[in-house]
Amino acid sequence: MTVKNLDDLLSEGVRDRYVLVRSDLNVPLEGDRITDDGRVRAALPTIEQLAEAGAKVVVTAHLGRPKGEPDPAFTLAPVAKRLSELLGAEVALAGDLVGDSAEACTGALAAGGVVLLENVRFDARETSKDAAGRAELAAELAALVPGGAFVSDGFGVVHRKQASVYEIASVLPAYAGGLVLAELDVLKKLTDDLKRPYAVVLGGAKVSDKLGVIANLLTKVDRLLIGGGMAYTFLKAQGHEVGRSLLQADQLDQVRGFLAEAEKRGVELVLPVDVLAATEFAADAPYEVVDATAIPADRQGLDIGPRSRELFAGKLADAATVFWNGPMGVFEFEAFAGGTRAVAEALVAADAFTVVGGGDSAAAVRQLGLPEDGFSHISTGGGASLEYLEGKELPGVVALEGKN
Ligand SMILES: Nc1ncnc2c1ncn2[C@@H]1O[C@H](COP(=O)(O)OP(=O)(O)O)[C@@H](O)[C@H]1O
Numbered sequence: 309m310t311v312k313n314l315d316d317l318l319s320e321g322v323r324d325r326y327v328l329v330r331s332d333l334n335v336p337l338e339g340d341r342i343t344d345d346g347r348v349r350a351a352l353p354t355i356e357q358l359a360e361a362g363a364k365v366v367v368t369a370h371l372g373r374p375k376g377e378p379d380p381a382f383t384l385a386p387v388a389k390r391l392s393e394l395l396g397a398e399v400a401l402a403g404d405l406v407g408d409s410a411e412a413c414t415g416a417l418a419a420g421g422v423v424l425l426e427n428v429r430f431d432a433r434e435t436s437k438d439a440a441g442r443a444e445l446a447a448e449l450a451a452l453v454p455g456g457a458f459v460s461d462g463f464g465v466v467h468r469k470q471a472s473v474y475e476i477a478s479v480l481p482a483y484a485g486g487l488v489l490a491e492l493d494v495l496k497k498l499t500d501d502l503k504r505p506y507a508v509v510l511g512g513a514k515v516s517d518k519l520g521v522i523a524n525l526l527t528k529v530d531r532l533l534i535g536g537g538m539a540y541t542f543l544k545a546q547g548h549e550v551g552r553s554l555l556q557a558d559q560l561d562q563v564r565g566f567l568a569e570a571e572k573r574g575v576e577l578v579l580p581v582d583v584l585a586a587t588e589f590a591a592d593a594p595y596e597v598v599d600a601t602a603i604p605a606d607r608q609g610l611d612i613g614p615r616s617r618e619l620f621a622g623k624l625a626d627a628a629t630v631f632w633n634g635p636m637g638v639f640e641f642e643a644f645a646g647g648t649r650a651v652a653e654a655l656v657a658a659d660a661f662t663v664v665g666g667g668d669s670a671a672a673v674r675q676l677g678l679p680e681d682g683f684s685h686i687s688t689g690g691g692a693s694l695e696y697l698e699g700k701e702l703p704g705v706v707a708l709e710g711k712n
């Protein structure tokens with residue numbers, strides 16, 4: 309891979325030069341309170357190095373999945389505030405992405421200053437399927453930073469073929485940021501120097517996205533443990549009722565295929581045997597422990613149950629390598645955090661190379677008070693890590709290759 313990196317850019321000299329940085333600042337929020345600032349902290353070193361070298365730093369990032377138009381619920385304002393605190397210098401938030409406010413803010417930047425553009429997904433062209441639309445937005449972003457360079461540092465989003473991740477690298481001299489390189493370096497160990505048994509644990513709520521990686525993972529892993537919101541599509545595919553639990557009804561056939569393929573390949577596919585079935589999606593919802601095969605029609609599974617926790621921990625105890633993405637339940641609610649805690653504790657206890665990936669999974673580990681050094685690596689990217697482990701090319705990395 310011939311990719312220029314941040315050090316190359318710094319050694320070219322950036323004083324008074326614009327640098328557009330794509331970071332992943334997609335943090336969990338409760339109202340306007342950031343519940344875990346891990347991604348902001350992870351983005352900091354690149355921004356700091358560029359500012360210290362006298363660049364005019366323009367940061368672009370997304371928050372959540374707004375519908376391609378401005379939506380105050382997804383403003384990056386809390387992130388700009390946190391970034392300012394961590395940086396110890398004011399980071400202005402432009403009121404838009406490529407409009408008058410962005411032009412004014414970037415135009416007023418002094419050497420060493422940092423500006424954050426408003427949520428890049430407020431513009432429908434960012435995530436558009438139409439490459440011409442994405443290219444147009446990339447050109448508008450580039451116009452904000454005349455004579456500038458681009459640093460790709462948002463590891464959590466490198467699997468997305470989006471304007472600020474992919475097309476932008478064709479219109480500005482492009483460099484890989486330290487975070488992207490560091491993350492790829494660790495993940496390489498899971499592909500090039502893999503110790504077996506190799507277990508992957510999947511959960512979380514981005515079920516449709518992450519079902520897509522399973523076909524490939526089945527060719528690589530010894531054990532696949534499925535919990536979280538992902539488990540119910542598997543239970544349903546086995547013919548069980550899942551009540552009002554999260555379900556990807558249009559992918560049941562695909563999941564039946566995974567079950568058959570796992571059996572054929574001798575991959576141990578482990579599903580929950582019991583779940584906490586709640587009356588509603590709420591922190592104080594009444595719930596009961598039920599067999600995973602007998603979820604009442606009016607209930608939804610919000611966590612894996614005690615027998616499943618033991619089962620999962622047992623399957624992880626003698627693994628040599630574990631990759632985990634996606635909480636086992638709605639860990640944000642104390643009553644439904646036990647399954648996630650059990651898996652996290654099993655990883656800490658295991659004598660294995662352990663990687664946790666994903667915004668919420670990493671947040672869960674920290675919020676539940678587990679020691680960060682109990683894991684070999686905590687990655688900022690869930691989907692990005694999974695697609696790398698699948699052996700897929702990551703658009704945000706491909707875009708950097710052979711540039712400059
Ligand atoms: N059984 C479940 N039902 C609904 N949501 C769930 C369930 N289990 C986990 N979740 C939710 O999944 C979310 C995280 O999913 P995801 O974004 O896929 O993980 P990550 O950010 O680590 O990649 C959390 O907010 C959690 O509440």
Ligand SMILES: O=C(OP(=O)(O)O)[C@H](O)COP(=O)(O)O
Nearest residue numbers: 334464465666667689690691692
């Ligand atoms: O949170 C993210 O990914 P993750 O949940 O897979 O870790 C990234 O910010 C990417 O967000 P997206 O999945 O909405 O493209």
